[in-house]
Amino acid sequence: MASTTDAVATDTTAEPEPAPRRSARKPRGKANQAGGHLRAGWLTYLILIVFSVGSLFPLVWSAIAASHTNSRLSEPTPPFWFGGRLFDNLDRAWNDANLGKAMFNTIFVAGTITISTVLFATLAGFAFAKLRFRAKNLLLLLVIGTMMVPPQLTVVPLFMAIAELEWTDQLQAVILPTMVSAFGVFFMRQYLVQALPSELIEAARMDGANSLRVVWHVVFPAARPAMAVLGMLTFVLAWNEFFWPIIALTQQNPTVQVALTGLGQGYVPDRGVIMAGALLGTLPLLIAFVLFGKQIVGGIMNGALKG
Secondary structure: OHHHHHHHHHHHOOOOOOOOOOOOOOOOOOOOOOOOOOOOOHHHHHHHHHHHHHHHHHHHHHHHHHOOOHHHHOOOOOOOOOOOOHHHHHHHHHHHOOHHHHHHHHHHHHHHHHHHHHHHHHHHHHHHHHOOOOOHHHHHHHHHHHHHOOHHHHHHHHHHHHHHOOOOOOOHHHHHHHOOOHHHHHHHHHHHHHHOOHHHHHHHHHOOOOHHHHHHHHHHHHHHHHHHHHHHHHHHHHHHOOHHHHHHOOOOOOOHHHHHHHHHOOOOOOHHHHHHHHHHHHHHHHHHHHHHHHHHHHHHHHHHHHO
16 A cells, blocks of 8 residues: 555656747748837848939939039930039039029928918818818818819919019918918828827817817827828928929029029030039938938827827
């Protein structure tokens, strides 16, 4: 009996067999459970390099062309490296096109249009997304319908109105017609429908907040990522706008795009100076994106995660 009991005790105290080890290597191409990142393969890097080189090539070629003389650019074989006349051409383009005044005018025009578009589009988008009023859907369709009207059809009546107000060759002639855009209203409306809960607005109303406080403390914080994206797009479009400014303004009070047209005049246009002016007109956008690109991309990602 003692031997049987000892055998049973020996069997019950025996250590369990170790479980088979799983391989620590994570399958390639699948998401990491800890960080949620994907491993990029060589094909991904190759595609990114090709698209990056293709995107940067026009800017690099503008800088290369701006560093050569007009005779060198007229040769059958184009240059593929920088020359020695970059700063001379930049100085000539700056003085000939009056780019100092043009830069100031464009910064003022683009900044004013961006601020007004973001403000009014956010307010209108909030109204179409969360407020109840008569003919809301009809008004939204009318706003979207204005996006289908070609801008060339509105040039004649718009210029007649500007001439009647005696605003020709003045900056308000460029600012006022574009202080809000139908695309901005539709964009903010679509974003606020998902990103702004109606319960949050009702809670603010129950706490005694009026409409202004609801917009300032509830709507604007929720719409901040979309406002950053809309502001970036609006600023770029306003900076590059050419069709209406060339009609409403002259070389005496130009924006950058209007001023650059003065560089192409003459019997033999100097293409090196023209490319230098185009390079100067592009640099502010590059600087703005370098300074604020991280915040803009971060706002887009936060909005995507919250949405």
